[in-house]
Amino acid sequence: xxxxxxxxxxxxxxxxxxxxxxxxxxxxxxxxxxxxxxxxxxxxxxxxxxxxxxxxxxxxxxxxxxxxxxxxxxxxxxxxxxxxxxxxxxxxxxxxxxxxxxxxxxxxxxxxxxxxxxxxxxxxxxxxxxxxxxxxxxxxxxxxxxxxxxxxxxxxxxxxxxxxxxxxxxxxxxxxxxxxxxxxxxxx
Numbered sequence: 003x004x005x006x007x008x009x010x011x012x013x014x015x016x017x018x019x020x021x022x023x024x025x026x027x028x029x030x031x032x033x034x035x036x037x038x039x040x041x042x043x044x045x046x047x048x049x050x051x052x053x054x055x056x057x058x059x060x061x062x063x064x065x066x067x068x069x070x071x072x073x074x075x076x077x078x079x080x081x082x083x084x085x086x087x088x089x090x091x092x093x094x095x096x097x098x099x100x101x102x103x104x105x106x107x108x109x110x111x112x113x114x115x116x117x118x119x120x121x122x123x124x125x126x127x128x129x130x131x132x133x134x135x136x137x138x139x140x141x142x143x144x145x146x147x148x149x150x151x152x153x154x155x156x157x158x159x160x161x162x163x164x165x166x167x168x169x170x171x172x173x174x175x176x177x178x179x180x181x182x183x184x185x186x187x188x189x190x
Contacts, residue, residue, distance in 0.1 A: 085103045087101045089184060100114065119131040119133075128171040137164075137167075142188050143155035143188075145173070146184040146185060
């Protein structure tokens with residue numbers, strides 16, 4: 003079906019009902035043993051698009067959502083992790099060992115350094131620049147290896163030092179000296 007208006011629909015389904023049970027505007031089923039598809043969407047459009055409600059809802063023992071591809075989400079939306087980093091702060095050369103950056107796609111999203119700049123400011127003080135705004139996100143750091151104290155992380159709104167794209171991580175112990183080891187950082 004083709005049309006010359008922006009709201010042309012190849013299939014439109016509307017379901018209204020009162021009482022107990024489900025109603026479906028469009029229901030797609032496939033019992034093909036080789037992996038059939040109930041609803042199929044091909045680029046450049048959207049296969050399933052939801053507005054003002056739930057776009058995709060899954061229940062039961064099967065997958066509610068499964069993908070073999072990238073997932074895109076607005077930076078300020080919740081639900082998926084924005085970035086994760088495992089940092090070697092113990093043995094030079096200090097480096098990002100494993101990482102994930104949701105603002106990159108393909109292999110770049112999980113190939114160190116994942117577009118994240120990592121700098122030692124002074125002993126025990128590390129600056130990570132994610133390349134996207136993180137000061138309004140939830141940031142958490144966890145120590146691993148030989149770090150003897152808790153790792154603390156702050157963004158520009160919590161410590162005033164870094165810019166909006168950066169997180170400052172301290173592995174400085176209670177005696178004021180830097181500790182080595184590894185740390186993990188998550189931006190959600």
